[in-house]
Amino acid sequence: DAGVIQSPRHEVTEMGQEVTLRCKPISGHNSLFWYRQTMMRGLELLIYFNNNVPIDDSGMPEDRFSAKMPNASFSTLKIQPSEPRDSAVYFCASSLYPQETQYFGPGTRLLVL
């Protein structure tokens, strides 16, 4: 089985531009998580979905960030407008049930100039 798939793997953009990160969870998993990793803050949860419904978005830094899960096999994390402080590695993870082990994608390395 394929693992969690994320695209793009690397993204370089200029401040003010819109950025869209994509995630395809493991087939059959019904929970999906977006994490951000920075040197300063480590790994932190941004938002998670259960059965395509956002359950906890308290980690979303501000209104510039939004996430959607239109169906069980696809989710997006959008940043508009992007800022240099958004530069980080963004991970998507999925699990069979909310309580089960989370499996991570390869991450998207975002650099905002």
Place this chain on the structure above:
Amino acid sequence: AQTVTQSQPEMSVQEAETVTLSCTYDTSESDYYLFWYKQPPSRQMILVIRQEAYKQQNATENRFSVNFQKAAKSFSLKISDSQLGDAAMYFCAYRSINNAGNMLTFGGGTRLMVKP
């Protein structure tokens, strides 16, 4: 809120030797899960081992084992017969067992270097 602390920013071990990475956590819950994830230079987060708090037996996966001390809120990872491919960042993580808290809370990580 739960917190996870990894007090060793860096560790090194000689190839074929054994190394132990430390992790402590703070929680008021009685049931929860603990994890060790490995992050090699590729940045992929790879699950190493998982422990359910209600299980007294320490989890083991091949060369990886944990020492889970629930009363002390300690969860250390032992890597036996270290290999060059074990060099990576290792993150300890906590997760609540109830539906309201499915996020992973991560420690700050320990960078493990393996010397040939």
